Amino acid sequence: MARAATTADAFNAVAEPQRRRILDALTGGERSVTALAEELELTQPQVSKHLRVLRDVGAVDVREDGRHRLYRLNAEALRPIHDWVRRYERFWSERFARLDSVIEDLKRQDHRDE
Amino acid sequence: MARAATTADAFNAVAEPQRRRILDALTGGERSVTALAEELELTQPQVSKHLRVLRDVGAVDVREDGRHRLYRLNAEALRPIHDWVRRYERFWSERFARLDSVIEDLKRQDHRDE
DNA sequence: TTGACATATTCCCATATCGGCATACGATGA
DNA sequence: TCATCGTATGCCGATATGGGAATATGTCAA
Numbered sequence: 001m002a003r004a005a006t007t008a009d010a011f012n013a014v015a016e017p018q019r020r021r022i023l024d025a026l027t028g029g030e031r032s033v034t035a036l037a038e039e040l041e042l043t044q045p046q047v048s049k050h051l052r053v054l055r056d057v058g059a060v061d062v063r064e065d066g067r068h069r070l071y072r073l074n075a076e077a078l079r080p081i082h083d084w085v086r087r088y089e090r091f092w093s094e095r096f097a098r099l100d101s102v103i104e105d106l107k108r109q110d111h112r113d114e
Numbered sequence: 115m116a117r118a119a120t121t122a123d124a125f126n127a128v129a130e131p132q133r134r135r136i137l138d139a140l141t142g143g144e145r146s147v148t149a150l151a152e153e154l155e156l157t158q159p160q161v162s163k164h165l166r167v168l169r170d171v172g173a174v175d176v177r178e179d180g181r182h183r184l185y186r187l188n189a190e191a192l193r194p195i196h197d198w199v200r201r202y203e204r205f206w207s208e209r210f211a212r213l214d215s216v217i218e219d220l221k222r223q224d225h226r227d228e
Numbered sequence: 229t230t231g232a233c234a235t236a237t238t239c240c241c242a243t244a245t246c247g248g249c250a251t252a253c254g255a256t257g258a
Numbered sequence: 259t260c261a262t263c264g265t266a267t268g269c270c271g272a273t274a275t276g277g278g279a280a281t282a283t284g285t286c287a288a
Contacts, residue, residue, distance in 0.1 A: 015129035016276085020198065033235055046277070048236055065286040067234050075205030082203065084134065085196045087141070091189030098164070147265055160247070162266055181255045181264050212229085230288090237282070245274075254262075258260085 009078050011084075013057045018042065019050045023059060033069060095113040124191050125198075127171045130219065133164045137173060140187040147183060 012021055021040050025031060031039070051071055054060045058077040059112045063070045090096035127133055135154050141144060145153070151161045166184055168174045172191040177184045204214065 011129045011131075011134075014199075015125045018276090020125075022134075027205075034233095044235070045237085045279085049276080052236080069235065073202075073205060075202040078199055078202045079206055081195070082199045085128075085192055085199060088137075088189040088192045088206075089196065091141075091187060092193055092287080110189075130269080132246090148263095157248075158265070159249085163246080166266080177257095183265065231285080232285100232287085234285080236279085237265105240278085240280105242277095243275085246272090248270085250269085253265085254263105255265105256261105256263080258262100 003016075008053065008056050010057050010059060010081055013053050013059055014078070014081060016050065018046070019054060022047070022050055022054065023073060023078075026060065026071060030063070030070040030072050032065075033071070036071070122167065122170050124171050124173065124195055127167050127173055128192070128195060130164065130167075132160070133168060135163055136161070137192075139184060139185060140174065143216065144177070144184040144186045146179075147185070150185070 014023070018040070022036060023034055025039055033044060033047050033051065036051075037044045040047070042050075047071075052059060055062065061072045061074050061075055063072065077105070090100065128137070130199060132154070139150055139153055147158060147161050147165065150156070150165075151158045154161070156164075164175075165174060169176065173188055175188050177186065200218045
């Protein structure tokens with residue numbers, strides 16, 4: 001045993017800037033490998049490899065179309081990231097800060113009522 | 115040139131499961147290195163190193179306290195992640211799907227008005 | 229069938245990364 | 259001052275990673 005489990009999960013997939021760019025591009029709809037390569041100025045193997053990782057974590061789906069393979073976003077796979085990071089929202093959001101103080105007030109009131 | 119810019123950014127910092135655990139623990143308030151090590155069942159150097167990465171991306175702050183160093187969460191640094199992944203919310207959320215269709219309706223109405 | 233096109237895979241290289249262990253460093257208390 | 263505690267860092271070994279180039283695989287069109 002020598003290296004941490006890199007567990008090919010969504011967090012890891014998305015840690016790579018190029019892969020984020022690919023996902024961003026796919027928000028515009030299906031794309032072929034070549035189309036992505038041109039749009040993002042990457043080589044074809046580069047794109048294929050990154051798509052492979054994204055596929056493995058379920059962030060994209062593929063569809064055959066003649067000699068093309070059309071890749072499509074599957075945002076569901078990003079949900080765990082959203083869910084995780086959302087828990088930190090309260091620590092920077094003014095809105096949540098105000099909500100917290102309201103809750104504190106209610107607690108204090110509860111105590112007084114007892 | 116041979117490896118991608120691993121650019122020590124928030125995305126990378128958070129790709130490591132242990133580092134996420136550390137951040138999660140810090141939502142409970144300040145912690146010393148040893149306290150984190152015990153709570154998460156990690157070795158002290160392991161914790162120190164991960165905290166180093168988290169510090170470098172600004173996700174935690176340190177405060178000296180005698181021979182202890184108290185680490186505190188700085189969630190602001192996670193905001194870019196939140197902002198990025200939030201853009202994908204529309205692709206899985208029913209709520210956003212409905213909103214999208216409302217917008218489509220409005221667009222169609224606009225065309226009719228012209 | 230053959231040739232061009234689209235994509236995936238493989239091999240290689242350079243480097244980053246994580247954990248383990250030992251150790252260095254700074255602060256405290258006796 | 260010295261021993262101890264708390265923490266950071268350095269080194270090592272094993273492995274993962276990303277890009278580049280070449281190549282394999284598959285598909286369509288003539």
